[in-house]
Amino acid sequence: MKIIVDEEKCCGAGQCVLIxxxxxxxxxxxxxxxxxxxxxxxxxxxxxxxxxxVCPGAAISLDEDA
Incomplete structure (x- = not known):
C-alpha cells in the first residue's frame, strides 16, 4: 500500500491523526x-x-497495489 495525500484538499480536521x-x-x-x-x-x-x-476533504488516497 502507498498513501498519497493532497495538502490542497486537507481541511485540517485531524481524524487521520486520531486514527x-x-x-x-x-x-x-x-x-x-x-x-x-x-x-x-x-x-x-x-x-x-x-x-x-472518513477524511472530510478526501485528501487521502490509497494505491493498494503499490
Whole structure:
C-alpha cells in the first residue's frame, strides 16, 4: 500500500491523526496533514483505509497495489 495525500484538499480536521498517529501528523501552524509513513506496514493498513474513508476533504488516497 502507498498513501498519497493532497495538502490542497486537507481541511485540517485531524481524524487521520486520531486514527493512525504513527502514519499521519498535522502541521502546527495550520493543521494540514503531514504524511509520516507513505508505505505503512500491513498491521496499519486497516487504520489507514479508515482514515481515507472518513477524511472530510478526501485528501487521502490509497494505491493498494503499490
Amino acid at each position: 493512525a498517529p504513527d502514519v499521519f501528523d498535522q502541521r502546527d501552524d495550520d493543521g494540514i496533514v503531514v504524511l509520516l509513513d507513505a508505505r505503512p506496514p500491513v498491521v496499519r493498513h486497516d487504520a489507514v483505509r479508515e482514515c481515507a474513508a
